[in-house]
Amino acid sequence: MILLTGGAGYIGTHVCIALLDAGFDVVVIDNLCNSNRAALERVEAICGRPLAFCCDDIRNEDAIYHVLRTYGVTAVIHLAGLKAVGDSNVHPMTYYDNNVVGTMRLVSAMKRADVKTLVFSSSATVYGAPAYLPLDERHPLAPTNPYGRTKLFIEEMLKDLHRSEDDWRIGILRYFNPAGAHESGLIGEDPIGVPNNLVPLVAQVAIGKRAKLRIWGDDYDTPDGTGIRDFIHVVDLAAGHLSVLRHLEQPGVFTVNLGTGSGSSVLEVVRAFEAASGRSIPYEIAERRTGDVAICCADPTFAQRTLDWKSARSLAQMCADHWHWQLMNPDGYRHV
Template identity: 80%
Template sequence: MILLTGGAGYIGSHVCIALLDAGFDVAVVDNLCNSNKASLERVQSICGRSPVFRHADIRDEAAIYDILQACGVTAVIHLAGLKAVGESNVRPMAYYENNVQGTMRLVSAMKRAGVKTLVFSSSATVYGVPAYLPLDEKHPLGPTNPYGRTKFFIEEMLKDLYKSDDDWRIGILRYFNPAGAHESGFIGEDPLGVPNNLLPLVSQVAAGRREKLLVYGSDYDTPDGTGIRDFIHVVDLASGHLSALCHLAQPGLLTANLGTGNGNSVLEVVRTFEAVSGKAIPYEIGQRREGDVAICYADPTFAKQALGWSSARSLEQMCADHWRWQLRNPDGYRGILLPNVRETVQA
């Protein structure tokens, strides 16, 4: 049994599908503060079987220990945590409490239960301002915001844990920019309030839910002046967790980037989304956001060599799959799943 913390969320629900499709039994722990249990009902529709669900918080060590014991958990994939860069600047203590303290209590419960296999959801934000590109795992670390620092501190904590007890099997996965949705349109990104990520904002403008897209800065040293990021399809990202889990058959500590190795600017994403949706995306240029860097993309070579993993889906596929999710779920999980829509989605 694999315990998946944050398993009802955007990335978690896709990882859940990858695990179930690979034949694993899955238990999901989620406090539902930024997710919806309906995602797991959709997972059941896709996979034909469902995970065990436990409504709990990773900061509740006693509850996590009981779940580990009761479910016979052998490994943990840890996705739970707060994740908005902007919000972390306003509420830094909430991020340290949820992300760092929550992980400490999770690991403590795992140690008590004798579960020593852990795949941790880290972030490319740990790199900070790039000293060189593409970013490989040897790049110096220097996060520029509280969210990134929580991921950095957890990485350091896990490294120290392994040094103190080399029976642990730990995989640290540094995500770049997840995008897209499951090709069925059944599950996808369903942010509460104003989205933090680019594709949900773009799709809401395309659907008429927002008047225009606000682009944060057009004076970066990039070909079109807008920031460049490494967008990775969430299904590819999910498969990376499965690859990491399978790699951890023996004790050890692994750190790997999960990205495509390609960068796309904000305006490239807008143009691609317009092409696949057939909708115009009006936008307005605003000021840069604090902590944003001009260009950030991965060197995914190590993940391919060590895990046998690489991304397979294009930016066009990410946009097409996200648009399909938007069309079938105009109100996210709070509405009803619409039947296959007539609008053309061109991948």
């Protein structure tokens, strides 16, 4: 049995599918602060298998411990966390409480239950401004916002945990930019309020929820002047979790990038989404945002060599799958 924290969210639901399709049993803990129970019902419909669900918070150590013992959990995939960079600048203490304190409580419950296999959802934001490209796992770590610092502090905390108790098996996954949706169109990214990610914003313009897209800067040192990011299909990202979980056969701490190794500019994403949707995406250029970098792109060599994992889906597929989700669910899960 695998415990999935934050399993009702965008990435969590896709990881649920990967686990269920691989034959694992799954129990999800999610406080639904930025997700919807209906997403898990759709996961069950896609997979034709049930999963267990507990509506609770990772900061509730006793509740976590009860779930670990009741369901006979053998490993935890930890996805629960607040993740908006801008919001973390406004409410840093909320991020430290939810992300760092929450992980401390989760680990404490795991220790009590003698469950010592953990896959942690980290982020490429731990790298900060690139000193060189592409970014490999040896790149210096210097996050530039509270969200990224919570991820880095958790990484260091987990390494210290292993140093003190060397029978832990810990995988740290540094995500780049997840995009796309499940091919069924039944689950996808459903942000509350203004999306933090580019592709949902573009999709909302395409479907008419927003009049135009705002592009932050067109004077970067890139071929078309707009920022370049490494977009990875969420289904490929979910498969990476499964590969890491299977890799954790021996005690240790394992850190790996999950990205494609190639970047796409904002305007390239706009053109790809126009092709996928058959609709025009109006946009305006605004001044650069503070802290944004020109290019952020992964070196996925270590994952390919060690896990035999690599991304398989293109930017065109990401846009097509997200558009399918958007058309089937114009109001996300909220109309359910």
